[in-house]
Amino acid sequence: MTHTVLVTGVSRHIGARVASVLAADPDISRVIGVDTVPPPSLTRGGGVTLGRTEFVRVDLRSPDIAQVIAAADIDTVVHMSLVSAPSRSTGRAAMKEHNVIGTMQLLGACQRSATVRRVVVRSTTAVYGSSPRDPAVFTEDLEPPDGPSHGYAKDAVEVEGYVRGFARRRPDVTVSLLRFANFMGSGVDSPLTRYFTQPVLPTVFGFDPRLQFVHEDDAVEVLRRMATEDHPGTYNVAGAGVLLLSQCVRRAGRLSLPLPSPAFRLLGTAVRRAGLVDYSPEQLRLMSHGRAVDIGDLEAELGWKPKFSTGAAFDDFLRSRGLRPLGGGRT
Numbered sequence: 496m497t498h499t500v501l502v503t504g505v506s507r508h509i510g511a512r513v514a515s516v517l518a519a520d521p522d523i524s525r526v527i528g529v530d531t532v533p534p535p536s537l538t539r540g541g542g543v544t545l546g547r548t549e550f551v552r553v554d555l556r557s558p559d560i561a562q563v564i565a566a567a568d569i570d571t572v573v574h575m576s577l578v579s580a581p582s583r584s585t586g587r588a589a590m591k592e593h594n595v596i597g598t599m600q601l602l603g604a605c606q607r608s609a610t611v612r613r614v615v616v617r618s619t620t621a622v623y624g625s626s627p628r629d630p631a632v633f634t635e636d637l638e639p640p641d642g643p644s645h646g647y648a649k650d651a652v653e654v655e656g657y658v659r660g661f662a663r664r665r666p667d668v669t670v671s672l673l674r675f676a677n678f679m680g681s682g683v684d685s686p687l688t689r690y691f692t693q694p695v696l697p698t699v700f701g702f703d704p705r706l707q708f709v710h711e712d713d714a715v716e717v718l719r720r721m722a723t724e725d726h727p728g729t730y731n732v733a734g735a736g737v738l739l740l741s742q743c744v745r746r747a748g749r750l751s752l753p754l755p756s757p758a759f760r761l762l763g764t765a766v767r768r769a770g771l772v773d774y775s776p777e778q779l780r781l782m783s784h785g786r787a788v789d790i791g792d793l794e795a796e797l798g799w800k801p802k803f804s805t806g807a808a809f810d811d812f813l814r815s816r817g818l819r820p821l822g823g824g825r826t
Contacts, residue, residue: 499525499610500722501569502548503555503601504576506530508682509617509711511545513573513718518546520723527567529553529560530576531593555597561604564611571613572605573722574598577654579619579647580686580775587646594650595657602661605668613669615721616658620674620707620731620788621648625780633788635674635729648777655729662727671721676733676788679808680711681815686778691747692816697762698740700753704785705737710803710811717793717801726796731788734805740782743809747818756783 500517504510505528518526526548528534533552534545553559555576564572576597581590598616605611623633626641633639643649655672662670677687690696709732717732744751754762763779794800803811813819 498523499527499567499569500571500573501564501567502526502528502573502575504530504574504617505545505548505550506532506534507575508684509678509714509718510575511535512682512711512715513575513722514548515546516715516719517573517722518548520719522723525549525567527551527563527569529555529563531555555601556592558600558604560601561607564604564608568610569608570610571722572601572611572615573718574601574614574616575718576601577617577619577647577651590647591650594647595653598654599657602657606661606665611668613671613722613725614658614661615671615718616654616673617718618655618658618672618674619648619651620676620733620786621777621781622651622655622674623786623788624648625704625777625784625786627784629784629786631787633731633786635731635792643777646775646777669725669727671726672729673717673721674729674731674788675714676707676709676731676805678711678714679708679812681811683711683812686775688812690778691743691749691812692818694749695752696744696747696749697752697754697759698744699759699779699783700755702783703739703741704782705739705787706743706781706785706805707733707737707787708805708808708812709733709801710808713801713803713808716799717797720797720799728792728796730793730796731790732793732801733788733790734801734803734808735790736805737785737787738805738809740785746809746820747813748820749818 502514514528623639628640
């Protein structure tokens with residue numbers, strides 16, 4: 496039985512939703528949410544209501560997280576705190592420190608804890624990279640031919656390495672590693688959702704990549720199950736099916752601007768510096784080569800399927816932003 500849960504990253508949308516759902520579970524005694532800044536629900540402007548979640552302001556890079564785990568007798572840790580894009584104020588170096596050093600500190604605290612018995616870590620399908628040599632569909636045991644070499648995706652690869660090391664050192668702890676496709680939904684604000692709300696969408700000339708999304712409701716449900724049940728292992732999490740980028744552009748009612756790859760890269764650098772949209776190098780590779788993953792292991796383990804397909808998740812996001820196809824058609 497799950498008694499006391501620690502959720503990291505509760506100042507961001509998905510982390511806040513996970514904390515809120517767990518706090519509503521009568522079988523859970525306490526939910527403690529940690530982050531470097533208070534959640535929006537605790538500041539002016541509102542946000543997801545955290546219910547009876549207790550917020551503690553902690554920087555995961557500091558040893559303070561060990562004190563929080565020890566003081567509250569935490570038995571389940573849900574690590575949602577990976578940052579996918581650097582902020583304009585702190586930059587890439589601080590993002591890497593938060594993602595990698597923060598995870599190391601958290602896992603170190605879990606390793607020393609006598610009460611922690613379940614650890615759930617949010618990762619990303621970006622660990623597979625995007626390459627013209629990729630298999631049609633990635634399963635969890637496939638090694639990517641060209642793994643990521645920078646940015647959020649590289650951070651996630653390093654984080655996964657530390658998680659596997661922790662699992663070896665603490666075989667008595669159930670460790671679940673979840674590789675999520677790009678989140679979609681009404682509350683999601685990400686580099687990819689910001690891309691699709693631009694009036695004109697630059698694309699890479701000659702490429703029409705396959706994209707895969709997971710609806711935020713399905714992501715929260717998977718995390719809830721992993722936090723309250725024992726499902727050790729590594730699992731891809733995505734909605735069924737894929738969408739071509741050209742289909743996404745038409746569904747969003749946007750115009751595309753095909754650019755040669757070097758021009759796309761230059762544009763990406765310019766808009767990233769301007770703080771408009773984060774065209775990171777891994778985002779550029781995704782927009783060229785795409786990525787698709789298999790979720791058979793997750794469905795078999797949980798006896799459950801995501802409610803939203805990739806297409807349905809994207810359509811729900813578009814509805815929330817008031818976007819629709821030009822002429823009202825559907826692709």
